[in-house]
Amino acid sequence: MKTTLHNIYTLLILLLCTGTAFAQTSSAVSGKLVDDKGVPISYASVSLLNAADSAVVKGTLTTDAGIYKFDAVKPGSYIIKANSVGYTNAASAVVTMSGDKGSFTVPAISMKAASKTLNTVTITSSKPLIERKIDRTVINVENSLLAAGNNALEILERAPGVTVDNNDNISLKGKQGVMVMINDKLTYLSATQLATLLRSTDGNTVQSIEIITNPSAKYDAAGNSGIINIKLKKNKQAGTNGSLAVSVGKARKWRDNLSLSLNHKEGDVNLFGTFSHGDNPRYRDMSINRTIKNGTNNIYFDQMTRMPSKNSYNSFKIGADWDITPNNTLGLVVSGYTGPGVDDNFTRTNIGSQPGLIDSFLISTSIINSNGKNLAVNFNDRLKLDTVGQTLSFDLDYSRFRNNNDAEILTNYFLSSGGVQHAPLWLRNQTPAIIDVYSAKADYAKPLNKTMKFETGAKFSSVKTDNDLRAQISNGGPFVNDTARSNRFVYTEKIAAAYTNFNKQYTSGSIQLGLRAEYTQSNGNLLGSTSVNRSYLNLFPSLFFNKTLSPKNDLSFSYSRRIDRPNYQDLNPFVYYLDPYTYSAGNAFLKPQYTHNLELAYSYNKTVNITLGYSHTTDASLEIIITQGNKTFQTIANVKTQKGYSVDIFSPYSVFKWWTGNVNFNGFYAGFKSADLYGGAIDNGRKAFVFKTTQNLLFGSYKAEIMAEYRSSLTYGIYEIRRQYGVSAAVGRAFFDKKINIKVGLDDVFNTRRNDISSNELANNFVILQKRDTRYFKFNVTYNFGNAKIKQRERRTGAEEEKSRAGGGN
Known part of the structure; x- marks a missing residue:
């Protein structure tokens, strides 16, 4: 398998950089550090010493899987020495490398916890809500109180220079045409579909929002006003851990949101997952006043609409990372959401030849299930x-x-007296x-x-x-x-x-x-x-x-x-x-x-x-x-x-x-x-x-x-x-x-x-x-x-x- 991967990578490098290739020409020494319970020790300092005089030949740090590796090691006798805060120093037996050996794996080195108790030192730091970097503005949502109970779209509306209009179009510094990415990946959605996705993303799962007004050539060329990249949280801790967030709130109606995040890290494998659920009923009141020229006369339309909606969502993400070697990590992520909703609208439209005069009127009711x-x-x-x-x-x-919308619109026509003008349209x-x-x-x-x-x-x-x-x-x-x-x-x-x-x-x-x-x-x-x-x-x-x-x-x-x-x-x-x-x-x-x-x-x-x-x-x-x-x-x-x-x-x-x-x-x-x-x-x-x-x-x-x-x-x-x-x-x-x-x-x-x-x-x-x-x-x-x-x-x-x-x- 390693040979196959090596050949694939070599071929791709040739294609990408027109001739650059790599090959292993020297011996390699690798191994693993564990504690007395067999748990890998990450970011420990490891040295390759000359066995004859203990001179340091090379140095490195262990990965989060506790693995270290020294490349291009010349023939000779060596000792591996390790040290890490909270552990006593440890060393391997003498390792002898001959000229014909391509690689050598050192038996696992066990480090014991230090018996000395250190004074507890608490270091408290937090990123500001908004950071300005050389090529982007970063909104650190993770520690923001304003993120509690909000979804990703509502958080985005608070970002510097960002506005979201009534039709869910996102503008940046007064310009539309913004490309929205999630974890550095384009969404390929329309404004309405993107809004549905962002509303189904609980604010507690968002780490930061990056506003990139002038992206480099690495990014897709789409987006005349730049890119907004929404970064979701990634776990950084070993063992099994997670978080549970519950939010309830009241606008005209009660809303609720729940999100659960779990992570398990053991050895070379990291498993993670999140689940979010929300119920978010919303209201919108709208009035439209139109004047339409009809020859030398005008027709006046006065429309009043009540637009309540019930929206729910369930979203999830599960994934795994696997360190197949100290220098190669494979990852797999599966995510999804469902967002059912119901819009129940009522509209009355008054029509007249003069402002305030009603010659006839319409009453339209619509139910849209999506x-x-x-x-x-x-x-x-x-x-x-x-x-x-x-x-x-x-x-x-x-x-x-996949989006499914079923709509029924019933319009009844009335005279100004309230009598029926003609048959309804359904x-x-x-x-x-x-x-x-x-x-x-x-x-x-x-x-x-x-x-x-x-x-x-x-x-x-x-x-x-x-x-x-x-x-x-x-x-x-x-x-x-x-x-x-x-x-x-x-x-x-x-x-x-x-x-x-x-x-x-x-x-x-x-x-x-x-x-x-x-x-x-x-x-x-x-x-x-x-x-x-x-x-x-x-x-x-x-x-x-x-x-x-x-x-x-x-x-x-x-x-x-x-x-x-x-x-x-x-x-x-x-x-x-x-x-x-x-x-x-x-x-x-x-x-x-x-x-x-x-x-x-x-x-x-x-x-x-x-x-x-x-x-x-x-x-x-x-x-x-x-x-x-x-x-x-x-x-x-x-x-x-x-x-x-x-x-x-x-x-x-x-x-x-x-x-x-x-x-x-x-x-x-x-x-x-x-x-x-x-x-x-x-x-x-x-x-x-x-x-x-x-x-x-x-x-x-x-x-x-x-x-x-x-x-x-x-x-x-x-x-x-x-x-x-x-x-x-x-x-x-x-x-x-x-x-x-x-x-x-x-x-x-x-x-x-x-x-x-x-x-x-x-x-x-x-x-x-x-x-x-x-x-x-x-x-x-x-x-x-x-x-x-x-x-x-x-x-x-x-x-x-x-x-x-x-x-x-x-």
């Missing part, structure tokens, strides 16, 4: 090829997303959708010398989506199939990519050059109607430069070219009716958008961080609403250009020893321009800003956090988005040697968060006012159990190693 399911499998392998940093890693991934929709994702990637890194590093890699992904809309209609009689509304849309996409990076370190700075190539083939097929095929090759260069001007002044510059391919559902050209006057439609001819991103960043004393950004996007994708007659429909279109400017200021500070905090100011401008857009034109934009601050207070054994946010009004495409603001707070305390943590929090303390928009572009004239049940009281208890004393190294998959080489490791 159930999203996901299953994902990851196999990873990481190989250390030598002791100077040469590594090779692999990742194989498969994911299946619509039924069944919309099963399946997404299959396959991907494989390999990454190779080799230090060329002490200051230069070469990296390269390749990736292939294949995605297939199958959306099947089955519709029925009734006008007072029995239901019949509605062939005009039924459709099946199948989309396939294959992307082959390769990248290379060169990094050079200087005395006072560094420079990195990268180039990524991606070849895309796609086909969108509305069965029996429209089929669109595309194939294109793109190059995506990147440049990163940083310079230390003085001990307190640092400057950096970055540039990258990015791409955003259309969402799968946005390509479906079929018309989907919400009511007789409102519908949505995709665009099969939607093109990818391309963006040039530049950033200039300055840091003073590692605390005051200022970033200036500029982006230019061609064929920008934009959500628009078109009014035709007395009907309104929503779609996605390409506009000629989008220009963005931004300034971001972030700084942590300390008022007193017990009071610390940070502030984040993000000012930006997003301007869209297109001369011909569905018969109209847009050329607009507005300066806007988002201000966030977090205060951390320590009162004895109690810790408190307060977060406040203010978003100014802004213009985005055809929409005018009104200001938003809110305050959240939490307090917590640990008990029983930190085994039990209790947290109490209140989101949106003053119940001020709203999502209100309006538009007067492209012949539109509407105002939408929306209020969710954002004020939410929650109580969270976390219990940590098992062995929490022996720290182990954090196991990293190949994709995580890629991330750490980018300079963002924690």
